[in-house]
Amino acid sequence: MKKMMTLVALSSILLTGCGGKKESTPAADQSNPFFTVWNTPYGVPPFEEIKYEHYLPAFEEGIKRQKEEIDAIVNNPDAPTFENVIEALEYSGELLYNVQAVFFNLMECVNSDEMKEIAEKAIPMVTQHGDDISLNAKLFARIKAVYDQRDQLSLNEEQSRLLEENYKSFVRNGANVPEDLQPRFREINEKLSLLTHKFGENVLTATNNYKLIVEDVNRLVGLTEDQIAAAAEAANRDEATKGKWVFTIHLPSMEPFLQNCKDRELRKELWTAYSTRCTSGDTDNRGIIDEMVNLRLERAKILGFESHASYVLDDCMAKTPEKVNDLLTSIWTPALEKAKQEAKEYQKMINGEGGKFNVEPYDWRYYSEKLRKEKYELDNDVIRQYFSLNGVKNGIFMICEKLYGITFELNKDIPVYTEGVEAFEVKENGKVIAILYMDYHPRASKRSGAWMTNFREQSVSKEGENVIPVVSLVMNFTSPTAEKPSLLNFDETETFFHEFGHGLHSILSNCHYRSLSGTNVSRDFVELPSQIFEHWASDPEVMKMYAKHYKTNEVIPDALIAKLEAAATYGQGFVNTELLAASFLDMDYYTITKPEKITLPDFEDNAMNKIGLIPQIISRYKSTYFQHIFSGGYSSGYYSYTWSAVLDNDAFDAFKEKGVFNKEVATSFRKNILERGNTEDPMELYLKFRGKEPSIEPLLKNRGLK
Numbered sequence: 181m182k183k184m185m186t187l188v189a190l191s192s193i194l195l196t197g198c199g200g201k202k203e204s205t206p207a208a209d210q211s212n213p214f215f216t217v218w219n220t221p222y223g224v225p226p227f228e229e230i231k232y233e234h235y236l237p238a239f240e241e242g243i244k245r246q247k248e249e250i251d252a253i254v255n256n257p258d259a260p261t262f263e264n265v266i267e268a269l270e271y272s273g274e275l276l277y278n279v280q281a282v283f284f285n286l287m288e289c290v291n292s293d294e295m296k297e298i299a300e301k302a303i304p305m306v307t308q309h310g311d312d313i314s315l316n317a318k319l320f321a322r323i324k325a326v327y328d329q330r331d332q333l334s335l336n337e338e339q340s341r342l343l344e345e346n347y348k349s350f351v352r353n354g355a356n357v358p359e360d361l362q363p364r365f366r367e368i369n370e371k372l373s374l375l376t377h378k379f380g381e382n383v384l385t386a387t388n389n390y391k392l393i394v395e396d397v398n399r400l401v402g403l404t405e406d407q408i409a410a411a412a413e414a415a416n417r418d419e420a421t422k423g424k425w426v427f428t429i430h431l432p433s434m435e436p437f438l439q440n441c442k443d444r445e446l447r448k449e450l451w452t453a454y455s456t457r458c459t460s461g462d463t464d465n466r467g468i469i470d471e472m473v474n475l476r477l478e479r480a481k482i483l484g485f486e487s488h489a490s491y492v493l494d495d496c497m498a499k500t501p502e503k504v505n506d507l508l509t510s511i512w513t514p515a516l517e518k519a520k521q522e523a524k525e526y527q528k529m530i531n532g533e534g535g536k537f538n539v540e541p542y543d544w545r546y547y548s549e550k551l552r553k554e555k556y557e558l559d560n561d562v563i564r565q566y567f568s569l570n571g572v573k574n575g576i577f578m579i580c581e582k583l584y585g586i587t588f589e590l591n592k593d594i595p596v597y598t599e600g601v602e603a604f605e606v607k608e609n610g611k612v613i614a615i616l617y618m619d620y621h622p623r624a625s626k627r628s629g630a631w632m633t634n635f636r637e638q639s640v641s642k643e644g645e646n647v648i649p650v651v652s653l654v655m656n657f658t659s660p661t662a663e664k665p666s667l668l669n670f671d672e673t674e675t676f677f678h679e680f681g682h683g684l685h686s687i688l689s690n691c692h693y694r695s696l697s698g699t700n701v702s703r704d705f706v707e708l709p710s711q712i713f714e715h716w717a718s719d720p721e722v723m724k725m726y727a728k729h730y731k732t733n734e735v736i737p738d739a740l741i742a743k744l745e746a747a748a749t750y751g752q753g754f755v756n757t758e759l760l761a762a763s764f765l766d767m768d769y770y771t772i773t774k775p776e777k778i779t780l781p782d783f784e785d786n787a788m789n790k791i792g793l794i795p796q797i798i799s800r801y802k803s804t805y806f807q808h809i810f811s812g813g814y815s816s817g818y819y820s821y822t823w824s825a826v827l828d829n830d831a832f833d834a835f836k837e838k839g840v841f842n843k844e845v846a847t848s849f850r851k852n853i854l855e856r857g858n859t860e861d862p863m864e865l866y867l868k869f870r871g872k873e874p875s876i877e878p879l880l881k882n883r884g885l886k
């Protein structure tokens with residue numbers, strides 16, 4: 181997942197700002213690091229110096245300064261030009277950019293009550309400010325004046341794109357909203373940003389609050405010794421559960437439990453806790469969903485769109501809900517067919533064991549894992565031994581060097597935000613071109629999942645200096661134990677490659693303007709660099725180069741690679757079905773064209789019945805914890821994983837045709853995609869790389885759906 185700052189996504193203007201030197205005003209408190217020059221290596225944030233009390237004054241001052249900069253643009257007596265309007269706006273708001281980048285990134289990975297309290301004050305302030313800019317009629321008039329004379333200005337390609345994107349973004353953010361509707365429009369935005377935030381907090385709280393406490397170890401038959409030991413360790417951390425076994429609904433605890441625990445009642449208990457999260461009590465998200473869906477519809481209507489999805493997609497590569505629906509349906513049919521076959525196989529196993537029950541969602545992973553072991557003798561615990569965190573990391577570095585000629589050097593002098601985080605210098609021809617943070621393991625203060633984000637994006641400053649990006653990858657990989665280093669299963673390995681692919685999009689960015697650089701592309705294009713990079717994780721030739729036994733250094737045996745390959749298409753009916761079901765659910769919420777009372781679970785049940793989802797499978801995310809579409813930036817955008825998958829499979833075919841480390845193809849991918857950010861229409865960029873439009877066939881083939 182590529183993290184999108186939700187607030188910022190509302191108003192991209194907030195993310196634009198100066199990449200140049202920090203200035204301080206005499207009024208600003210010099211003991212607040214946000215008001216001083218950061219004398220750290222490469223100017224990364226001085227994490228140790230930043231205290232809670234520094235954030236709010238920095239937000240306030242940052243907003244004040246950008247207001248002054250905007251006033252100067254608006255009140256400039258000179259006629260509007262590209263430089264005095266568009267560029268001036270692009271380079272405004274530097275302090276606010278910095279405080280937002282630090283605060284919102286840390287809120288996701290080192291959260292605390294103090295951070296939550298600050299967020300509740302800062303979020304409305306920032307939203308209000310974003311609206312003040314995007315609804316500033318005088319500012320928009322000057323932007324429009326430049327836009328209207330765009331054909332007479334001799335702008336280069338990137339400047340034209342910046343002008344167009346700014347104009348469009350203002351229109352999309354409500355610059356053309358009639359004056360009488362503006363107060364309501366602002367109110368909607370404020371409400372949405374609070375609801376968005378509350379939704380995510382509820383999911384985090386509900387996830388952290390739940391524990392499955394097992395008192396009798398005999399009920400844990402099927403789990404490995406490591407898994408049982410980890411559960412005992414977790415139990416011993418708390419006086420109340422000492423001597424027992426504790427499992428949670430965090431994925432690293434839940435997934436192996438559901439795959440292995442023979443006790444059906446326990447599986448059901450954990451699964452029910454997971455899948456009914458946030459449907460009652462203090463963390464109930466149902467009302468929030470009803471409110472958000474209707475508010476988003478109302479906002480889209482004000483902006484002249486039929487639905488929220490139409491509004492969102494207008495700015496994406498897919499362009500319309502119809503195109504999305506066509507894509508989802510074309511893959512849904514073969515995926516569901518395959519899932520039904522899988523369900524039959526599991527039912528056969530259950531019947532064969534004399535089990536007198538129908539396969540239920542909490543049985544699926546158990547029988548799937550069992551059959552996987554039977555068919556491929558693939559055992560995650562055997563696989564893990566070849567994918568140590570360090571081995572995978574060094575493998576990724578090696579691949580990057582072969583493809584793009586870049587290297588990674590750990591630098592312990594670069595400040596990090598918490599223990600265990602590593603900071604690397606990324607070098608090309610001896611020159612540092614980026615800083616990369618990696619944060620590997622779960623913490624209670626960290627959101628679940630994995631994402632890539634930036635503390636600073638690549639750009640050329642107002643003074644003409646290249647500003648190198650500061651990139652961060654945040655993951656939740658299996659932690660090391662007293663006996664073993666961190667050993668990844670293959671999913672985790674692919675996740676690592678995935679996030680690293682996003683990282684490369686930012687690291688290799690070679691753009692002029694920050695708001696167009698790196699991963700600032702449409703959301704159905706942003707997953708191409710990440711998903712294509714996963715192909716190197718599973719390529720047999722490449723795997724032999726990096727997958728080595730953590731103890732003996734023995735290269736992964738051919739037989740195991742063959743099994744991994746055969747297993748790659750195993751269970752794809754389920755994987756695609758749950759993913760597509762979530763995509764359909766997302767589209768159902770946001771293609772409503774009239775206000776309606778959203779009642780759960782009815783709305784969700786209807787959506788699933790409509791596509792004929794079988795009862796043994798549920799949507800990858802149920803509504804009340806579907807963070808992508810209610811607290812992330814993916815509303816009407818969950819399909820983009822599939823859209824990007826079409827692109828990445830088709831794009832990797834270009835490598836396969838000439839060799840996975842082919843320099844010519846790699847250079848073309850770098851020059852046309854990774855370096856270009858949003859400086860040109862994504863389909864145009866893709867055509868330049870591939871020479872033809874993407875085909876759906878490689879995806880169906882690679883996923884075993886054809």
Ligand SMILES: [Zn+2]
Pocket residue numbers: 181182678682707710
């Ligand atoms: Zn991603």
